Structures are given as C-alpha cells and as structure tokens.
Amino acid sequence: MAEWTECMNFGMAIAREAREVILEAFRNKKDVMLKSSLADLVTETDQRVEKMLISSIRQKYPTHKFIGEESVAAGEKLELTDAPTWIIDPIDGTVNFVHRFPFVAISIAFAVNKQTEFGIVYSVVEDKMYRAQRGRGAFVNDVPLQTTGQEDITKCLVVTEIGAERDDLSLCTMTTNIMNLLRIPIQGIRAVGTAAVDMVFVATGGADAYYHIGMHCWDIAASAIIVQEAGGVVLDLDGNTFDMMSRKVIAASSMPVALRIAQTVRAFPVVRDDEDPNKSTASNGQ
Numbered sequence: 001m002a003e004w005t006e007c008m009n010f011g012m013a014i015a016r017e018a019r020e021v022i023l024e025a026f027r028n029k030k031d032v033m034l035k036s037s038l039a040d041l042v043t044e045t046d047q048r049v050e051k052m053l054i055s056s057i058r059q060k061y062p063t064h065k066f067i068g069e070e071s072v073a074a075g076e077k078l079e080l081t082d083a084p085t086w087i088i089d090p091i092d093g094t095v096n097f098v099h100r101f102p103f104v105a106i107s108i109a110f111a112v113n114k115q116t117e118f119g120i121v122y123s124v125v126e127d128k129m130y131r132a133q134r135g136r137g138a139f140v141n142d143v144p145l146q147t148t149g150q151e152d153i154t155k156c157l158v159v160t161e162i163g164a165e166r167d168d169l170s171l172c173t174m175t176t177n178i179m180n181l182l183r184i185p186i187q188g189i190r191a192v193g194t195a196a197v198d199m200v201f202v203a204t205g206g207a208d209a210y211y212h213i214g215m216h217c218w219d220i221a222a223s224a225i226i227v228q229e230a231g232g233v234v235l236d237l238d239g240n241t242f243d244m245m246s247r248k249v250i251a252a253s254s255m256p257v258a259l260r261i262a263q264t265v266r267a268f269p270v271v272r273d274d275e276d277p278n279k280s281t282a283s284n285g286q
C-alpha cells in the first residue's frame with residue numbers, strides 16, 4: 001500500500017537521525033543499568049532514542065500504536081492489536097553498544113491487522129539500511145537482497161545467539177543445540193550480538209540460517225519480513241508458523257534447512273511476549 005511506503009520512508013529518515021545520537025554515545029563511556037539479568041543491559045541512549053523515534057512518529061501519525069522495548073521495560077503493556085503498530089528496538093545489541101563491539105541496530109517493524117507491512121533494520125556503525133515491504137522485495141542501501149537458497153544443511157553457516165539467560169537449563173539447552181548442529185555437521189556457527197542483524201544475514205546470503213530462543217518481538221519482527229522478502233523461510237522453533245510473540249524463531253534460506261534445524265534444536269522455557277509474566281507459566285516450546 002502506498003500509504004505504508006510513506007510510513008516506511010519516514011521510519012528510515014528518523015532512524016538516520018537517531019544514528020547520530022547512537023554513534024556519539026557509542027564512542028564514549030556509558031552509564032549501564034540492568035534489566036532481567038546481569039547480562040540484560042540498558043543505557044540512557046536506548047531510552048532516549050526510543051523516545052525520539054516514538055515522539056517523531058506520534059507527531060506525524062497520531063493514531064498509530066507502539067510496542068517499544070524500553071517502554072515495555074518501563075511497565076507499558078505489550079499489546080499487538082489490529083491498529084497500525086510500530087514495533088521498535090532503539091538499540092538492538094545493547095551489550096555490543098556498551099562494549100563498543102561494532103554491531104548495533106535500530107529495528108523498526110510496522111504491522112497492520114497483526115500482519116507486518118514493512119521492516120527496517122539499520123546497522124548504524126556499518127551504515128547499512130536493510131528494509132523490506134510486503135510483496136515488494138528486500139534491500140540493503142537500495143541493493144536487492146536474495147538468500148542463498150541452500151537446501152543442504154551440511155553446507156550451511158548458521159547464526160544463533162547466546163542471549164541474556166544465565167540459568168543452567170537455558171545455558172545447557174543453548175550449548176547442546178550448538179553441539180547437535182555441529183555434529184550433523186554444519187559448516188560453522190556464528191553469533192554477532194544483535195538478533196536483528198544476525199537474522200538479516202540470512203537475507204543477504206551471508207548466512208544460510210538463524211535460530212534463536214528468548215529474544216523478543218522487537219528484536220526480530222523487522223528482520224523476519226526482510227528474510228521472507230529476500231526469498232527465505234521464517235518459522236517457529238518447532239517448525240510451525242512464525243509467531244513473533246513466541247520468543248522462538250528459525251529463519252532459513254530454504255524450507256528443508258529450516259525443518260532440519262527445527263528437528264535438531266530444543267527450546268528452554270520462555271514467557272511469551274504477549275503473556276503476563278506474573279500470570280503465566282513459561283512454555284517449554286517443544
């Protein structure tokens with residue numbers, strides 16, 4: 001829809017403005033605060049950039065809704081309705097940002113009737129603007145993206161993440177998953193420290209697959225449509241339909257590779273993004 005193209009262009013313009021703020025802070029020492037664990041960090045820049053993005057969008061599109069990582073952390077309800085909704089991670093890769101490891105991204109997805117219409121992932125240090133609009137292809141800095149199409153798991157380079165979980169069950173599950181994939185064998189495993197960038201590597205053809213347990217909707221909603229529009233497949237970790245709220249995902253260059261990963265990896269318990277953590281018992285995935 002042309003209307004959503006205008007929204008996407010606006011999203012990219014404000015992401016470019018926010019880049020300056022992130023780069024300036026990136027070079028300097030930061031005050032770091034903790035969220036869910038000793039490895040789940042937030043800085044004043046995450047909060048500032050999210051406020052900047054939301055206030056610019058709200059000014060232009062006053063009826064639109066938001067799901068923002070730092071707003072949710074501050075207690076706002078996470079709710080995806082049928083209304084046009086911007087799903088925002090102001091700095092994906094906050095641990096990288098704190099350490100000056102040069103992969104940090106602004107991730108912005110836009111959903112209407114719960115369907116993602118476009119996604120923007122701006123890798124700010126590299127100055128790479130990834131974007132895709134539903135039915136209109138995926139691009140990085142205006143160059144079209146295409147997955148490798150690889151169908152043979154033994155020829156795959158796979159990306160994953162060790163997130164912020166530090167309990168034994170999560171760590172054991174994550175390391176066992178890596179071991180079981182390497183045993184197939186796959187050709188290599190990588191982790192960059194930002195789910196959004198990890199996942200767009202599948203769209204670029206730089207990696208053949210990506211899987212992750214424990215990330216949030218704002219980390220991967222934008223990348224998911226970028227991978228799909230580049231010809232890739234996005235599924236839930238158990239091989240079922242992708243569900244951005246489930247906190248489990250596989251993205252791959254082909255269905256056979258996605259399904260082989262689904263057969264090989266297991267999830268540790270996570271609370272869905274759209275569930276009240278105080279009411280629910282974490283789902284075991286598969």
Ligand code: IPD
Pocket residue numbers: 041069089091092093094095161162163164192193194195196214215216219
């Ligand atoms: C995190 C990053 C990290 C992933 C975590 C995410 P944040 O997002 O994407 O790579 O392992 O699960 O929560 O906190 O830097 O926005």
